[in-house]
Amino acid sequence: DAKTTQPNSMESNEEEPVHLPCNHSTISGTDYIHWYRQLPSQGPEYVIHGLTSNVNNRMASLAIAEDRKSSTLILHRATLRDAAVYYCILRGYGGATNKLIFGTGTLLAVQP
Amino acid sequence: DTGVSQDPRHKITKRGQNVTFRCDPISEHNRLYWYRQTLGQGPEFLTYFQNEAQLEKSRLLSDRFSAERPKGSFSTLEIQRTEQGDSAMYLCASSSNRARTGSYEQYFGPGTRLTVT
Numbered sequence: 001d002a003k004t005t006q007p008n009s010m011e012s013n014e015e016e017p018v019h020l021p022c023n024h025s026t027i028s029g030t031d032y033i034h035w036y037r038q039l040p041s042q043g044p045e046y047v048i049h050g051l052t053s054n055v056n057n058r059m060a061s062l063a064i065a066e067d068r069k070s071s072t073l074i075l076h077r078a079t080l081r082d083a084a085v086y087y088c089i090l091r092g093y094g095g096a097t098n099k100l101i102f103g104t105g106t107l108l109a110v111q112p
Numbered sequence: 113d114t115g116v117s118q119d120p121r122h123k124i125t126k127r128g129q130n131v132t133f134r135c136d137p138i139s140e141h142n143r144l145y146w147y148r149q150t151l152g153q154g155p156e157f158l159t160y161f162q163n164e165a166q167l168e169k170s171r172l173l174s175d176r177f178s179a180e181r182p183k184g185s186f187s188t189l190e191i192q193r194t195e196q197g198d199s200a201m202y203l204c205a206s207s208s209n210r211a212r213t214g215s216y217e218q219y220f221g222p223g224t225r226l227t228v229t
Contacts, residue, residue, distance in 0.1 A: 034217075043116075043203050043220030044155065087154055091216075098207070098216040099145060099168065102154025 004088045009107040012078045020073040020106055022088030027068050032091050035062065035073050036100070037084040044087065044102075047073065083110045114138065116221035118204050124227045125194055132190045133224045137206030144187050145218060146179055147203040148172065155203055161187060162209075194228045201225050 005023040012018040024033065035047040048055055048062045050071070055062040061074040075082055087105040091098060117136045125131050137144050142163050147155035158177070160168040163184035173179075176194075181187040191198055202225075205218040 041222075043205070043223050044218075045220065046217040049217070085154075098143070098218075099157040099160055100147075100155070100205075100218060101157065104152070104154055 004090060004103055006086070006088055006103060006106045008104065009109065011109045011111060012075075012082075013111050014080060015077050018075040018078045018082070018108065018110075020075075020086050020088075020108065021070065022072070023070045024088070024090055025069045027090055028092070030092050033062065033064060033068075033071050034089045034091055034100070035060070036087045036089065036102075037082075038087070038105070039081075039084045044100075047086070078108075078110045080110050080112060083108055116204055116206055116219050118202075118221040118224050120224055121222060122225045122227075124229065127196060127228055128193055130190065130192045131194060131226065132188055133202055133204075133226075135187045135189070135204030135221060137186070137204070138208075138219055139185075141206035141208050141219070142184065143207045143209060143216070144181055145205040145207075146187070146189050147205065149201040149203060149223070150199075158189075191226075194226075196228045199226055199228045 032049050032051050034049040036044040037047050038044040048060050050062045063072045085105040085107050087102050119134045144161040146158040149155040158170050158173050159179050161181040164181050176192045179189045201223040203223045205220045207216050207218045
């Protein structure tokens with residue numbers, strides 16, 4: 001499975017946008033880019049995923065570089081409840097198990 | 113609803129004892145996963161079930177670990193002869209077979225925190 005690289009930690013102020021980067025230079029043509037986050041003392045939760053085009057949902061936006069070697073998760077207005085570890089994960093389409101391979105993620109701190 | 117539930121939420125045991133954890137997935141989900149997470153690390157895949165069939169096991173799953181999913185509903189993870197290195201959060205997740213393209217998003221339970229003394 002292709003690897004991803006994320007900063008260990010980032011800080012943001014409440015109500016400001018946050019851009020969480022992810023590098024995945026060895027991504028293959030069939031790999032989807034998934035983002036999960038893990039709030040303190042909880043299991044991970046799905047945030048968003050995409051293949052080539054930028055994606056928006058109620059939680060966040062995902063901006064994917066044209067060459068797909070990097071992507072950025074965008075939280076438009078950070079709240080204190082967005083403080084979590086954010087994981088960028090590549091997953092092949094149609095795989096037998098669709099298991100998730102997590103890295104160490106980015107710990108996002110949100111200051112009031 | 114019911115999301116994924118896990119029981120117990122916390123377990124403290126002495127080295128050498130056996131422990132068993134239970135996971136109840138979202139009812140219509142036929143895919144079930146177990147992961148293990150240690151402090152400061154992301155979750156690591158342990159095993160995967162599709163319905164009642166265990167289709168993949170990680171090399172992390174030593175002979176002391178066994179998982180079952182009888183009747184394709186709830187699942188159990190048993191650890192025999194626990195060791196201190198087994199101390200971790202054990203997470204269960206489920207997903208549907210009928211996912212949106214590329215999604216197969218997994219829904220995680222709150223985990224069972226195991227402490228081996």
